[in-house]
Amino acid sequence: MGTASKLIILERDGVINRGGHQFIKNPNGWKPMPGSLEAIARLVQADYRIVVATNQSAVGRSLLDMHTLNAIHGKMHKMVAEAAGRIDAIFYCPHTMEMDCSCRKPKTGMLESISMRFKVNLKGVPIVGDALPDLESAASIGAQPVLVLTGKGEKTLSRGGLPEGTLVYRDLAAFVSTLI
Template sequence: MKLAILDRDGVINQDSPAFVKSPDEWIALPGSVDAIARLSRAGWRVVIASNQSGIARGLFSMDTLNAIHAKLRREVVQAGGMVEAIFICPHGPDDGCTCRKPRPGMFLDIARRYDLPDLAGVPAVGDSLRDLQAAAEAGCTPWLVMTGNGRKTLDKGDLPAGTRIADNLAAVVNTWLSEE
């Protein structure tokens, strides 16, 4: 099974320091929706793993988050693809959960969901150090994109061993599909 794990904000859509709080605020990054669709059409299972502490902070409800994700899924379907699943951590930074990145809980849940003994070799794309740390700890191959917080993350350094770097999600998908 070909599985890809993607962060949401800063990878698929524009990030906001004030949080993406409504479907109207969710704006796809150029080329990201088409990249997901191409991956999906090539037989990959595309899964999103996203910290969504705006729920714990009271900035938006689960219903609103579901509406945001419905918009994301609609745009991918219109491009001819599919997002198979969306895993979220609704907790705040100080809640001590195991699912909030940089902890690997969401990734381990994904492995269980797909009956995988481990995530070795599964690529995971993020724009922040916590995305890459969670991916690496779960055994994935971390990919850093230069969208969202990617440039700042690269400039800070200290990336997990084996992290690959690309300009954006479309460039990552181009690489994956050319390596098949």
């Protein structure tokens, strides 16, 4: 597979775009984090495939419909492309915590789906997030948990209890600079 095994998984809210504290309800609410689009472009230039894995319980709570979620993701794809980047796939869990599904992080169902779709063992694959569920799902599947201090990241770090071996960076751009 060659470069096909170079994969990175990113949380959306608080990593790629501002947010993480409240739901993004429409495309106008989607605003990129400073440096994140350029960081994704650098990953693409280094032959990484970029996958977004995000809990989107606003769908399950009927605060957001699929059309609007697709429009938000459309804007993200467009802005990433304008920065010479690319997102290869977006995986999301639409369920609420109460639904007790297998895909909502910190469970690993979403990551298992990514592994199957891309035919890649996720052992050691960087999974970048700003909240404990992102890091816990990464650790559970043997991937490399990476905490960025954007979004909920500062609060996540101050609470402690990070999975063993979690790497911590200021933001996505800082992590990408050390990765490439």
